[in-house]
Amino acid sequence: MQIMKVKRLTAFFVYTFFIVFIAAVGYSAFIYLTNKPPLEEINLARESLAAAKEKMAGRYANETLKEAESLYKWSMREWKIQNGKFFVFRDYSLTRDLALKSINKSTNAGNEAKNVKGKLKNNVESELATLKKQIAKFEKYYKHLALGRSTINAFNKGKTRFLEAQIEYKRNDYQQSAKLAKKASESITQAEKSAHIKLTDFYKNYPIWEKNTKLAYNLSKKGQTVILVDKIQSTFIILKGGKEFKTFPAEFGKSWMGDKMYAGDKATPEGVYKVLEKKNNARTKYYKALLINYPNSEDQKRYDRMVRSGEISKRTGIGGLIEIHGDGGKGVHWTDGCIALENKQMDVVYSQCGVNTPVIIVGSRLPLEDYLN
Numbered sequence: 001m002q003i004m005k006v007k008r009l010t011a012f013f014v015y016t017f018f019i020v021f022i023a024a025v026g027y028s029a030f031i032y033l034t035n036k037p038p039l040e041e042i043n044l045a046r047e048s049l050a051a052a053k054e055k056m057a058g059r060y061a062n063e064t065l066k067e068a069e070s071l072y073k074w075s076m077r078e079w080k081i082q083n084g085k086f087f088v089f090r091d092y093s094l095t096r097d098l099a100l101k102s103i104n105k106s107t108n109a110g111n112e113a114k115n116v117k118g119k120l121k122n123n124v125e126s127e128l129a130t131l132k133k134q135i136a137k138f139e140k141y142y143k144h145l146a147l148g149r150s151t152i153n154a155f156n157k158g159k160t161r162f163l164e165a166q167i168e169y170k171r172n173d174y175q176q177s178a179k180l181a182k183k184a185s186e187s188i189t190q191a192e193k194s195a196h197i198k199l200t201d202f203y204k205n206y207p208i209w210e211k212n213t214k215l216a217y218n219l220s221k222k223g224q225t226v227i228l229v230d231k232i233q234s235t236f237i238i239l240k241g242g243k244e245f246k247t248f249p250a251e252f253g254k255s256w257m258g259d260k261m262y263a264g265d266k267a268t269p270e271g272v273y274k275v276l277e278k279k280n281n282a283r284t285k286y287y288k289a290l291l292i293n294y295p296n297s298e299d300q301k302r303y304d305r306m307v308r309s310g311e312i313s314k315r316t317g318i319g320g321l322i323e324i325h326g327d328g329g330k331g332v333h334w335t336d337g338c339i340a341l342e343n344k345q346m347d348v349v350y351s352q353c354g355v356n357t358p359v360i361i362v363g364s365r366l367p368l369e370d371y372l373n
Contacts, residue, residue, distance in 0.1 A: 038096035045099040048106035061112035068105035075099045120174040127181045131162050142195035146257040151194040158187030202257045209362035216360040232364040248345040251328045253337040263319035269294045273359040287326030287343045288350045292359050294322040
């Protein structure tokens with residue numbers, strides 16, 4: 001009887017152990033088969049990061065991209081931790097959650113980069129168009145002026161930065177293009193302001209120029225051949241009968257902006273003059289020439305006044321030998337104060353003008369507003 005009880009109890013324990021063992025094996029198998037690492041999510045997170053980087057999120061959405069990368073790295077660390085455990089105790093839920101969050105952040109980074117890049121592209125495009133117009137305006141109205149070296153350097157620096165910004169724009173590096181465009185704008189604006197101040201100062205004599213321009217046309221209407229010179233437009237005009245008979249490009253002294261004050265200032269005088277003498281052959285080194293009566297009485301009065309006030313040294317002369325002569329056509333203002341024309345144009349002037357022909361030199365025939373428009 002006792003033996004039977006022992007046998008039954010042993011059978012019960014064996015059966016129970018067998019059932020528990022089968023259940024444990026079944027559970028372990030279930031865990032092993034169902035608790036798989038989130039490979040799909042992790043691979044998708046990696047691909048999403050790569051896609052965001054291709055959209056230049058590192059440049060245009062760097063903070064969001066860093067968050068996505070941080071979540072991905074955290075997910076990988078958590079995966080490694082779970083893999084180190086016995087498979088029954090592994091839990092990949094946090095790994096999966098972090099990978100999904102990384103995917104979301106990467107997508108956001110890509111979209112953010114696309115939007116920022118698009119807006120920046122439009123802004124840079126607009127800035128470059130503005131700069132292009134600003135450069136064209138400077139080259140049309142200011143570049144040919146007798147500007148200081150610092151102004152010219154500022155403009156050239158700005159134009160170089162503009163060209164570099166265009167190159168970066170074509171490379172789709174809108175961030176670098178924007179930086180260069182900003183530097184270009186600063187330099188060109190600085191040059192423009194400086195040049196405009198000089199131009200405005202130059203135009204202080206416009207009332208006198210306007211009066212002398214009218215005088216030139218009135219004298220020509222009375223039957224005289226008159227020479228009218230417009231400095232700012234580098235124009236030499238022969239007037240006959242109140243109309244422009246011939247118009248030529250002219251070159252002046254290097255410091256042509258402003259009236260001639262003294263010898264060696266390399267300025268071309270402004271005022272009402274006349275031809276004193278016609279020169280050709282060996283009498284001039286510049287092909288042919290018309291000598292004008294600089295200094296006239298007004299020039300002498302101004303010079304004497306400046307000497308008395310100490311603005312000019314007594315040892316500095318007033319200068320002279322101002323001519324209209326040939327050997328021009330260099331495309332720059334290069335004389336010591338004379339007016340230079342190409343030789344074939346000088347032939348026309350020489351044939352049309354004689355001694356006592358009025359020579360009227362003005363800074364501009366147009367007011368500043370008209371000149372700039």
